[in-house]
Amino acid sequence: MTIEAYRKIWPQRLSAASIESEEEMARLIAIELKDELTHPRVRKSKEQKLDLAVERIHAAPLEPEEQQELIETYKKIAAQLD
Template identity: 55%
Template sequence: MIELYQKLWPQRAATAQIRTQEELEKYMLIELNDELTHPRVRKSKQQKLDLALLRISESDLSESEKTSLAALYKKLASQ
């Protein structure tokens, strides 16, 4: 999963630091919660999930990779 996430976000330096599944899920939750954005302009978790799923669907990943990564995003978004 870590490799898939890194393929999805190749320009993000922070993705290169991810080594474990726990770190991956933590980083994905930060993304879904839009924690790195100023509070006044943050998007909702649903909006961030929709953007992530769109990026996944438009990526060069295989269909099975897309399905796996999308499932993890959805699982984390429902927490």
């Protein structure tokens, strides 16, 4: 269920559409939270990226259970990045 919810918040991302496992999704979330795809001088902190992700999740067409599960996944991965 979490993979489908993740795909819903990134409908235009090819990488999200091709996810086949929870591990792949976790890797993409970690890249997002570390802001690795942004130039180093303009990267945001992990906390800022987490806040933006939570906002995006709340704005997405997801069921409340899906939102909560996805937010918990993001927070868990963010905690592991420390």
